Amino acid sequence: MTAHARIPSSKEQAPHNDVVLSCRVRMARNIAGFSFANRASPAQSQEILNLTKPVLLSNEIAQGMIWVDLNQSTVKDRRLLFERHLISKHLAESEHRRAVAISGDESLSVMVNEEDHLRMQILAPGFQLADIYQRLNTVDDRIESRVDYSFSPRWGYLTACPTNVGTGIRFSVMMHLPALKMTNEIERVRRAAKDLHLAVRGYYGEGSESAGDFYQISNQVTLGRTEEELLAEFQEVIVPQIIQYEHQARKILAERSAPVLDDRIHRALSILRSARLLGAEEAMKLLSRVRLGAYTGRLKGVNLDAVTELFLLVQPGHLKLQAGGADLSPEELRETRANIVRQRLAS
Amino acid sequence: MTAHARIPSSKEQAPHNDVVLSCRVRMARNIAGFSFANRASPAQSQEILNLTKPVLLSNEIAQGMIWVDLNQSTVKDRRLLFERHLISKHLAESEHRRAVAISGDESLSVMVNEEDHLRMQILAPGFQLADIYQRLNTVDDRIESRVDYSFSPRWGYLTACPTNVGTGIRFSVMMHLPALKMTNEIERVRRAAKDLHLAVRGYYGEGSESAGDFYQISNQVTLGRTEEELLAEFQEVIVPQIIQYEHQARKILAERSAPVLDDRIHRALSILRSARLLGAEEAMKLLSRVRLGAYTGRLKGVNLDAVTELFLLVQPGHLKLQAGGADLSPEELRETRANIVRQRLAS
Numbered sequence: 001m002t003a004h005a006r007i008p009s010s011k012e013q014a015p016h017n018d019v020v021l022s023c024r025v026r027m028a029r030n031i032a033g034f035s036f037a038n039r040a041s042p043a044q045s046q047e048i049l050n051l052t053k054p055v056l057l058s059n060e061i062a063q064g065m066i067w068v069d070l071n072q073s074t075v076k077d078r079r080l081l082f083e084r085h086l087i088s089k090h091l092a093e094s095e096h097r098r099a100v101a102i103s104g105d106e107s108l109s110v111m112v113n114e115e116d117h118l119r120m121q122i123l124a125p126g127f128q129l130a131d132i133y134q135r136l137n138t139v140d141d142r143i144e145s146r147v148d149y150s151f152s153p154r155w156g157y158l159t160a161c162p163t164n165v166g167t168g169i170r171f172s173v174m175m176h177l178p179a180l181k182m183t184n185e186i187e188r189v190r191r192a193a194k195d196l197h198l199a200v201r202g203y204y205g206e207g208s209e210s211a212g213d214f215y216q217i218s219n220q221v222t223l224g225r226t227e228e229e230l231l232a233e234f235q236e237v238i239v240p241q242i243i244q245y246e247h248q249a250r251k252i253l254a255e256r257s258a259p260v261l262d263d264r265i266h267r268a269l270s271i272l273r274s275a276r277l278l279g280a281e282e283a284m285k286l287l288s289r290v291r292l293g294a295y296t297g298r299l300k301g302v303n304l305d306a307v308t309e310l311f312l313l314v315q316p317g318h319l320k321l322q323a324g325g326a327d328l329s330p331e332e333l334r335e336t337r338a339n340i341v342r343q344r345l346a347s
Numbered sequence: 348m349t350a351h352a353r354i355p356s357s358k359e360q361a362p363h364n365d366v367v368l369s370c371r372v373r374m375a376r377n378i379a380g381f382s383f384a385n386r387a388s389p390a391q392s393q394e395i396l397n398l399t400k401p402v403l404l405s406n407e408i409a410q411g412m413i414w415v416d417l418n419q420s421t422v423k424d425r426r427l428l429f430e431r432h433l434i435s436k437h438l439a440e441s442e443h444r445r446a447v448a449i450s451g452d453e454s455l456s457v458m459v460n461e462e463d464h465l466r467m468q469i470l471a472p473g474f475q476l477a478d479i480y481q482r483l484n485t486v487d488d489r490i491e492s493r494v495d496y497s498f499s500p501r502w503g504y505l506t507a508c509p510t511n512v513g514t515g516i517r518f519s520v521m522m523h524l525p526a527l528k529m530t531n532e533i534e535r536v537r538r539a540a541k542d543l544h545l546a547v548r549g550y551y552g553e554g555s556e557s558a559g560d561f562y563q564i565s566n567q568v569t570l571g572r573t574e575e576e577l578l579a580e581f582q583e584v585i586v587p588q589i590i591q592y593e594h595q596a597r598k599i600l601a602e603r604s605a606p607v608l609d610d611r612i613h614r615a616l617s618i619l620r621s622a623r624l625l626g627a628e629e630a631m632k633l634l635s636r637v638r639l640g641a642y643t644g645r646l647k648g649v650n651l652d653a654v655t656e657l658f659l660l661v662q663p664g665h666l667k668l669q670a671g672g673a674d675l676s677p678e679e680l681r682e683t684r685a686n687i688v689r690q691r692l693a694s
Contacts, residue, residue, distance in 0.1 A: 259682050263623035274617035276610035335606050 014126025018295040019243045021174040021214060021308075023129045024085075025136045026121040028159045028168040029143070030150040036160040037096060037113045045097035045113050052118065055146045056101035056110050061139055064104025071097060076325065079317035082204070085123055087111055089204065107132075108139065115160045116168075118143070125308075127243075129171055129235045133227070163220060167227045171234045172218030174203070175242060178292040179249035181213045182261075189215075189242060196238060197221050203284070212284030212311065217242065250296055265293030269302065273345050277331070278338040283314040290345075306344045313340055361473025365642040366590045368521040368561060368655075370476050371432075372483045373468040375506045375515040376490070377497040383507040384443060384460045392444035395464050402493045403448035403457050408486055411451025418444060423672065426664035429551070432470055434458055436551065454479075455486065462507050463515075465490070472655075474590075476518055476582045480574070510567060514574045518581045519565030521550070522589060525639040526596035528560045529608075536562075536589060543585060544568050550631070559631030559658065564589065597643055612640030616649065620692050624678070625685040630661040637692075653691045660687055 014020075030036060031051065034044055049069075057065045070078060070091065078092040086109045087100050098113040111119040120139060122132040150158040157168040164170075180186045193200050201216040217239070219230055253261045268289035272278075291307050293299030312318055319336050320328055328336060361367075377383060378398065381391055396416075404412050417425060417438065425439040433456045434447050445460040458466040467486060469479040497505040504515040511517075527533045540547050548563040564586070566577055600608045615636035619625075638654050640646030659665055666683050667675055675683060 259623050259678070263685070266621040266623060267618055270617035270621035271614055274613040276606050276613060331606070338610070 014124070014128070016127040016243055017125060019176055019246045020127035020239070021176050021311075022085075022123055022125050023127055023132065023173045024121055024123045024171075025129060025133045026119060026170045026172070027136060027140055028116040028157070028164045028170075029118040029120070029140070030158060030160070031117045032148040032150045034117065037115060037117060038160060040096075040113070042097055048117050049097055049099055049112055051147065052110075052112050052143075053099070053101075055143055056112075058142075060142050061101075061110075062103035062105075062108045065101050065108075066104070068100050068102065070094075070099055076317060076320060080321060083312060083315040083317045085204075088114060088119075090114060108136075116164070127173060127239060129173070129231060129239075133171070133231055137227075166224060167230065169227050169230060170218050171231060172216055173234075173239050175215050175217055175239075175246070176213060176288065176291060177215055177242070177246050177249075178213040178288050179253050180246050182253060182264075183249045185245070185249055186215075189245060193217060198238065211281060212288035214284075214288070250292070254296065254298075262298060265289050265299050269293065269299055269345070272341050273347065275338045275341070277334040278314075278341060279334055280314055280316065280337065283337060283341060284311065287311055287314070301347060303345070310341060310344055313344070361471070362475055363590055364473040366523055366593045367474035367586065368523050368658075369432075369470055369472050370474055370479065370520045371468055371470045371518075372476065372480045373466060373517045373519070374483060374487055375463040375504070375511045375517075376465040376467070376487070377505060377507070378464045379495040379497045381464065384462060384464055385507060387443075387460070389444055392460050396444055396446055396459055398494065399457075399459050399465065399490075400446070400448075402490055403459075405489075407489050408448075408457075409450035409452075409455045412448050412455075413451070415447050415449065417441075417446055423664060423667060427668060430659060430662040430664045432551075435461060435466075437461060455483075463511070474520060474586060476520070476578060476586075480518070480578055484574075513571060514577065516574050516577060517565050518578060519563055520581075520586050522562050522564055522586075522593070523560060523635065523638060524562055524589070524593050524596075525560040525635050526600050527593050529600060529611075530596045532592070532596055533562075536592060540564060545585065558628060559635035561631075561635070597639070601643065601645075609645060612636050612646050616640065616646055616692070619688050620694065622685045622688070624681040625661075625688060626681055627661055627663065627684065630684060630688060631658065634658055634661070648694060650692070657688060657691055660691070 031048060034040060034048060037045065040048070053067055055061070057067055059065075068077075068081070070087070078087065081087040081100065082089060082092045084106065086102055086106060088111065091098055091100065091111050091114045094114070096113050098111070100112065101110045102108070107124060108120070108122050120136065120143075122136045122139075124132045152158055156166040159165050159168050177186060177189070180189055190200050197220045199218050199220050201218070203211045203214045203216070219234060221230075268286040272283070272286050272290065287307055287310055290299060290302060291304070294302040294304050294307065313322065314337050316333060319333055319340070320326065322340060323332075323336050378395060381387060381395060384392065387395070400414055402408070404414055406412075415424070415428070417434070425434065428434040428447065429436060429439045431453065433449055433453060435458065438445055438447065438458050438461045441461070443460050445458070447459065448457045449455070454471060455467070455469050467483065467490075469483045469486075471479045499505055503513040506512050506515050524533060524536070527536055537547050544567045546565050546567050548565070550558045550561045550563070566581060568577075615633040619630070619633050619637065634654055634657055637646060637649060638651070641649040641651050641654065660669065661684050663680060666680055666687070667673065669687060670679075670683050
């Protein structure tokens with residue numbers, strides 16, 4: 001990770017991205033003959049790194065793979081990787097010997113010695129789970145051709161936490177549900193998700209708040225079903241249903257509360273374009289409303305790519321990067337955030 | 348009062364109006380031989396009206412005096428007169444026989460059968476108490492030449508409430524003190540005012556809140572001092588001192604908290620220019636910040652006349668007038684208010 005982090009390119013055209021910001025497939029794998037990461041000795045952890053590094057850096061896995069030794073990296077760099085959803089908070093803060101391998105386009109990342117020896121994920125804009133599942137499957141096969149996974153004919157892939165045993169797979173979508181939030185129907189969605197054994201998390205996964213009306217929805221059961229069954233249910237039934245709920249809520253808001261809706265989205269854009277001090281939480285909330293306004297056609301002249309980018313750029317790690325890596329006081333952070341947002345959203 | 352209320356003309360050039368919105372001199376007078384208004388019978392009250400009407404409508408008093416019989420007027424019209432500071436809340440809501448005489452330019456108004464038989468006032472933009480005191484003195488003399496005031500050689504002018512006995516005069520200024528409010532020094536000003544026997548009230552006088560950081564400051568003692576002494580103290584000492592405090596506070600804010608100050612004033616203007624729903628209190632607060640920004644030169648391109656006008660136009664009575672006199676629901680009021688503000692402040 002250098003000081004010249006790549007900014008994601010246009011996501012405006014990604015499928016269903018009026019409601020689905022991004023989607024992700026993650027697989028948990030362990031190497032046979034080693035203790036799970038939390039039980040492994042430092043020597044064993046190092047051995048896992050040595051074993052997997054050449055495999056993950058191979059061109060067979062993806063173009064331009066790089067290896068980031070997290071024990072050699074700075075807190076700032078780990079913060080950036082976390083904000084970009086390339087490593088988990090757990091891996092960022094872990095004391096173990098650990099690393100992450102990242103593809104040149106940042107779509108693929110493989111965490112080494114997180115909860116499992118390998119946690120590989122592909123992240124893509126919009127809703128295209130089937131495509132990225134195919135890609136990750138290929139990556140998985142290529143790794144498996146060179147390392148020996150812990151696998152039980154009866155249970156499937158063995159993982160450190162029983163909830164991942166079986167397929168070890170997790171599908172997740174980052175959904176933007178501002179209308180369901182405004183109409184207070186988000187709690188119904190939460191309850192329905194729970195009944196379907198889905199997890200609903202915030203913008204930064206486990207334990208994080210639903211900043212900016214973003215909800216990460218993922219499957220929790222990985223045992224006793226095939227990957228294809230899980231994918232089909234997620235791709236064909238669950239996510240389309242939530243997309244439809246959000247569309248309905250947007251329609252109802254537009255029909256019954258147009259002034260309230262317009263008031264919120266126009267104020268949001270104006271504040272973002274004029275504030276001189278801006279907190280992260282407020283920025284996310286306002287960007288969320290602008291995103292809603294732009295996708296529903298009620299706000300004209302908004303650069304949606306800039307909005308998407310800003311959800312990342314307003315995070316503290318990225319702000320510091322923009323400020324040349326300087327340590328910023330809380331007030332300077334708020335000022336820098338406001339300046340960047342004003343620049344990017346200038347009409 | 349017709350449905351075509353005149354909007355005050357340019358006040359931008361009035362003296363010291365970066366801090367003093369307007370000033371007012373009021374005199375309380377009673378007619379000899381009649382009970383005070385609260386003790387008068389309906390017949391006596393009517394007699395006061397009959398007696399004073401021709402006097403007050405004379406061209407000697409002021410150009411284009413009109414007479415509004417408040418017992419014949421609608422609640423809406425009384426609300427408009429109140430919002431324009433031409434009658435008090437007490438007179439608007441009283442059950443007595445009552446009226447108000449108003450000059451063509453609305454600078455002079457004489458309430459009949461308020462707490463006293465006559466409550467005459469001149470209201471002017473900015474800080475020009477000495478001028479308007481001279482004018483009101485002339486009006487008072489001309490009335491006195493035609494009616495017999497209750498006067499005691501020992502006590503002076505007699506009034507219904509002892510606090511007004513003596514000169515019966517009240518000087519007041521409507522001060523805009525946003526910087527003293529932001530720096531929390533407004534309480535020190537309040538305490539100092541109390542020590543000087545001054546009253547500090549809100550935007551609509553007694554019992555009203557200090558909406559939009561406006562504070563009405565007036566003398567409370569009218570006994571044992573001449574009008575000229577009271578005026579000199581008010582004009583030369585008290586008000587200039589508060590103006591100076593506010594100027595200091597603005598300077599300190601600009602030096603020590605420029606980002607906070609700029610954030611507030613730029614957000615305020617942007618919200619006023621974009622909101623689709625706007626409450627009265629929020630509108631006053633935001634207009635106050637824009638006024639501060641414009642007078643301190645930090646906000647460019649703001650039409651200050653429009654801002655001054657909007658403090659009046661955002662009041663419920665004036666909004667209804669703008670909407671053709673229709674009865675508006677609370678939401679319609681907020682919508683109409685936002686529309687008018689957006690129009691008037693369009694960049």
